[in-house]
Amino acid sequence: MPPPTAPAVILSHPQLGENIGAAVRAMANFGLSDLRLINPRCGWPNEKARAMAAGAGGLIDATRVFASLEEAAADLNLVFATTARERGITKEVITPAEAGRRLRRAAAGEKTALLFGNERAGLDNDEISLCDCVITIPTAEFASLNLGQAVLLVSYEWFKQADATPPAQLEHGPVQRKPTRAELIAMFEHLERELTQSGFLYPPDKRPGMVRAIRATLHRARLTYQEVQTLRGMIVALAKGKHRVRKT
Amino acid sequence: MPPPTAPAVILSHPQLGENIGAAVRAMANFGLSDLRLINPRCGWPNEKARAMAAGAGGLIDATRVFASLEEAAADLNLVFATTARERGITKEVITPAEAGRRLRRAAAGEKTALLFGNERAGLDNDEISLCDCVITIPTAEFASLNLGQAVLLVSYEWFKQADATPPAQLEHGPVQRKPTRAELIAMFEHLERELTQSGFLYPPDKRPGMVRAIRATLHRARLTYQEVQTLRGMIVALAKGKHRVRKT
Numbered sequence: 001m002p003p004p005t006a007p008a009v010i011l012s013h014p015q016l017g018e019n020i021g022a023a024v025r026a027m028a029n030f031g032l033s034d035l036r037l038i039n040p041r042c043g044w045p046n047e048k049a050r051a052m053a054a055g056a057g058g059l060i061d062a063t064r065v066f067a068s069l070e071e072a073a074a075d076l077n078l079v080f081a082t083t084a085r086e087r088g089i090t091k092e093v094i095t096p097a098e099a100g101r102r103l104r105r106a107a108a109g110e111k112t113a114l115l116f117g118n119e120r121a122g123l124d125n126d127e128i129s130l131c132d133c134v135i136t137i138p139t140a141e142f143a144s145l146n147l148g149q150a151v152l153l154v155s156y157e158w159f160k161q162a163d164a165t166p167p168a169q170l171e172h173g174p175v176q177r178k179p180t181r182a183e184l185i186a187m188f189e190h191l192e193r194e195l196t197q198s199g200f201l202y203p204p205d206k207r208p209g210m211v212r213a214i215r216a217t218l219h220r221a222r223l224t225y226q227e228v229q230t231l232r233g234m235i236v237a238l239a240k241g242k243h244r245v246r247k248t
Numbered sequence: 249m250p251p252p253t254a255p256a257v258i259l260s261h262p263q264l265g266e267n268i269g270a271a272v273r274a275m276a277n278f279g280l281s282d283l284r285l286i287n288p289r290c291g292w293p294n295e296k297a298r299a300m301a302a303g304a305g306g307l308i309d310a311t312r313v314f315a316s317l318e319e320a321a322a323d324l325n326l327v328f329a330t331t332a333r334e335r336g337i338t339k340e341v342i343t344p345a346e347a348g349r350r351l352r353r354a355a356a357g358e359k360t361a362l363l364f365g366n367e368r369a370g371l372d373n374d375e376i377s378l379c380d381c382v383i384t385i386p387t388a389e390f391a392s393l394n395l396g397q398a399v400l401l402v403s404y405e406w407f408k409q410a411d412a413t414p415p416a417q418l419e420h421g422p423v424q425r426k427p428t429r430a431e432l433i434a435m436f437e438h439l440e441r442e443l444t445q446s447g448f449l450y451p452p453d454k455r456p457g458m459v460r461a462i463r464a465t466l467h468r469a470r471l472t473y474q475e476v477q478t479l480r481g482m483i484v485a486l487a488k489g490k491h492r493v494r495k496t
Contacts, residue, residue: 167346
């Protein structure tokens with residue numbers, strides 16, 4: 001089954017070209033490309049939108065303008081309205097993450113969209129009555145998000161639902177090889193030999209516990225082969241220096 | 249155990265007051281309040297930052313300026329660097345969501361921070377070398393996020409880790425009561441009576457299946473008591489109208 005098409009973004013009566021440009025940029029960041037404007041008050045095409053969109057100008061060229069939500073949404077199967085206001089109407093309210101999951105579950109060929117109101121007043125109740133449900137972005141007490149930020153967060157959650165980036169990974173430099181166990185043990189023994197000679201691993205009955213603690217610290221660093229070589233060079237340099245100091 | 253303190257946000261050499269203001273607003277949206285600037289190139293205090301921060305001016309007043317990352321981070325126990333660039337250094341790279349989880353797991357009393365580079369060049373390798381690990385925001389091919397947007401996404405993920413908003417819920421209007429089963433069944437029977445009289449539920453052997461399908465549709469709407477009353481009124485009105493049409 002082909003993956004579902006990215007949702008369209010519909011901006012209802014946006015006021016400022018800069019905000020449309022910020023929305024376009026956010027869409028491009030997360031793989032959305034179908035922008036539809038309902039009666040933009042700033043006029044269209046708009047140079048401020050293009051400047052703010054920076055490298056995402058292609059989306060600006062492809063943007064379509066409509067006279068009403070009925071027209072903008074005519075070909076769409078699923079439309080979610082993004083709004084922060086309470087409305088006194090019994091409607092399902094979902095989080096951006098849940099919206100991302102539902103949009104990803106849309107059947108092949110189904111067209112979906114995210115609807116955003118304008119900067120001053122948001123969406124009105126008639127517009128919301130044409131949508132399947134409402135997305136509300138959870139925030140702290142200071143809930144005022146601008147238009148570009150709202151588009152960014154909802155687009156991000158859509159992208160994230162299909163993103164396979166592992167939560168944590170080691171990014172390696174040019175030499176990526178992990179040391180073998182023999183190379184690691186040779187480094188441990190080199191360090192412990194020097195620490196014994198310098199009197200650090202003393203008294204002898206404490207030595208095994210101290211050695212285990214040092215080895216645990218070094219294991220936690222998950223060293224590469226190159227880092228093991230560097231550490232052995234540091235041990236040699238420090239031990240040499242110490243001997244020189246003692247001789248003078 | 250008290251919840252961990254919200255992470256500080258450190259902006260290294262930011263260039264534009266507007267971007268600092270957007271970062272402040274994003275912090276306020278998600279409950280962060282400790283902003284630290286390293287050598288802001290736009291000068292500080294900055295009126296453009298204050299204008300962009302809108303209702304979050306309190307954070308602007310509390311912002312501290314430092315001469316270096318060493319000074320800005322001196323009291324911190326955990327510092328994550330946010331950067332998109334490849335660096336050729338073996339360092340752990342985590343997602344914003346993983347960063348949110350790790351910051352929430354910080355021990356009580358531990359101080360944490362999120363570090364962001366400037367608009368043009370991001371963070372340099374010396375700055376990254378002072379941090380525990382690197383956060384990279386996953387994006388589509390168009391990866392350029394502005395400073396305010398990067399602060400927004402990472403702050404959002406921190407907030408979200410402790411946010412208990414259910415993924416989906418019904419927001420109710422003024423009358424929230426669900427109908428009793430008897431009220432729902434009375435509506436079903438009212439509708440089916442009118443549909444039988446009007447010849448819709450025909451032929452008789454298809455009737456049980458048609459009735460079950462209609463009931464399933466109405467159940468899916470999860471009607472409130474008020475909506476059941478409204479629907480019964482609609483049935484009465486439609487049936488009346490139909491009889492009138494037949495009589496003329």
